[in-house]
Amino acid sequence: xxxxxxxxxxxxxxxxxxxxxxxxxSFGLMKLPDIMRRLHAPTxxxxxxxxxxLIASMLYFALLRDEPSLHELIMSxxxxxxxxxxxxxxSKAHILRSRALQQELPKPPGEEGWATLDPHGVDEARSTxxxxxxx
Amino acid sequence: xxxxxxxxxxxxxIAFVFVALINTFSLGSMLLGGVIGVAIxxxxxxxxxxSPTIRxxxxxVEYVAIVGWDIVVSNVQVAYWVLxxxxxxxxxxxxxxxxxxxxxxxIALLAGTITMTPGTVSADLAADGSAILVHCLHTTDxxxxxxxxxxxxxxxxxxxxx
Numbered sequence: 001x002x003x004x005x006x007x008x009x010x011x012x013x014x015x016x017x018x019x020x021x022x023x024x025x026s027f028g029l030m031k032l033p034d035i036m037r038r039l040h041a042p043t044x045x046x047x048x049x050x051x052x053x054l055i056a057s058m059l060y061f062a063l064l065r066d067e068p069s070l071h072e073l074i075m076s077x078x079x080x081x082x083x084x085x086x087x088x089x090x091s092k093a094h095i096l097r098s099r100a101l102q103q104e105l106p107k108p109p110g111e112e113g114w115a116t117l118d119p120h121g122v123d124e125a126r127s128t129x130x131x132x133x134x135x
Numbered sequence: 136x137x138x139x140x141x142x143x144x145x146x147x148x149i150a151f152v153f154v155a156l157i158n159t160f161s162l163g164s165m166l167l168g169g170v171i172g173v174a175i176x177x178x179x180x181x182x183x184x185x186s187p188t189i190r191x192x193x194x195x196v197e198y199v200a201i202v203g204w205d206i207v208v209s210n211v212q213v214a215y216w217v218l219x220x221x222x223x224x225x226x227x228x229x230x231x232x233x234x235x236x237x238x239x240x241x242i243a244l245l246a247g248t249i250t251m252t253p254g255t256v257s258a259d260l261a262a263d264g265s266a267i268l269v270h271c272l273h274t275t276d277x278x279x280x281x282x283x284x285x286x287x288x289x290x291x292x293x294x295x296x297x
Contacts, residue, residue: 021210028217037227039256040213040272047251048210070155077152084250084257091258091270105268106231112262 007063014056021049035094043087051076092116139173141180144189146172187240187296194295201287205252213254216273225273229258232267232281236289241296242267248288255280 028041054072062068095101095116102117112118140146146169153168154160189195216225232249236242246257246267254272261267274280 021214024214024217028213031217031222033222036256036258036270037222037225037272039270040254041217043250043256044206044210044213045217048206070158074152074155080251081247084247087250087256088246088258091256095259106229108231108261108263108266108268109233112265114259114268115262116259118262 004064007059011056011060011064014052014059018049018051018053018056021045021052023049025049036091039087039090043083047079047083050079140176142176142183142186145176148172149175187238189295191295194291198288198291198295201291202248202252205287209252209254213272216254226275228271228274228277230269230271230274230277230281232269232284232289234264234266234289235285236292236296237264238296239264241292245284245288245292249284252288255284 022045025041025045028045029038032038032041054076058069058072092115095105095114105114108114150165150168150172153171154164157164157168234242234245236245242260242264246260249255249257249267249269254274256270256272257267258270259268269280269284271277271280
């Protein structure tokens with residue numbers, strides 16, 4: 001009986017923590033002023049928020065319903081793989097779109113520029129398109 | 136051996152993902168998972184010709200633990216900034232992290248780690264792979280941030296991938 005009480009308490013706590021961080025993620029998306037700063041809120045807060053919801057779901061099914069489930073594990077793996085890639089693509093698109101930003105970016109230490117603006121990199125054969133975005 | 140299984144770890148991962156998606160440990164699902172796990176690396180190996188060598192599997196466990204902990208810390212940190220700080224107080228800027236890593240897999244892992252951890256998003260990679268452009272939500276000490284990324288993550292990835 002105490003065991004069930006303890007599991008229920010744990011699951012509820014994890015759901016509340018998850019909900020809190022999901023709220024912070026959405027609130028940050030609304031509050032922060034520009035696209036790059038807005039990227040920070042969903043890449044971080046949302047992963048931890050959904051992460052704790054998934055752990056809560058796993059604990060609930062394993063401890064209280066006796067039906068252990070692996071779906072949550074896969075969801076968190078996919079989430080951790082896709083969130084950074086999406087953020088990277090959004091920031092690359094932002095760099096490509098914004099002329100003002102391109103002027104003030106710090107330069108990389110090597111001979112080549114940033115990959116988004118200077119795709120003629122190591123393998124020149126791959127791209128013959130000009131680096132400039134359409135106006 | 137290497138002809139049939141070009142990426143043995145990928146085979147294991149695909150088989151496990153398949154079983155987890157089916158969500159039951161039956162012989163049939165494991166067998167089918169195994170077949171798919173052998174077939175997919177075979178068909179995709181032309182696009183991934185050079186396998187990375189993982190020199191130290193124990194270090195992988197250590198790295199995952201450290202990154203997991205940092206994700207929790209960074210979430211609390213970013214939540215605090217978002218909720219209690221006015222946006223104009225955030226000193227947002229780009230920093231350049233020069234890379235010593237050369238393996239594409241290691242660089243991809245580092246870029247993903249940077250995005251998931253304290254107040255940083257990896258924004259772009261240099262065309263010759265010599266540096267990552269990192270966007271910091273708030274930093275008063277850009278050199279310190281770069282040094283932290285290099286010592287905390289890049290050094291460990293270098294130990295893992297060699």
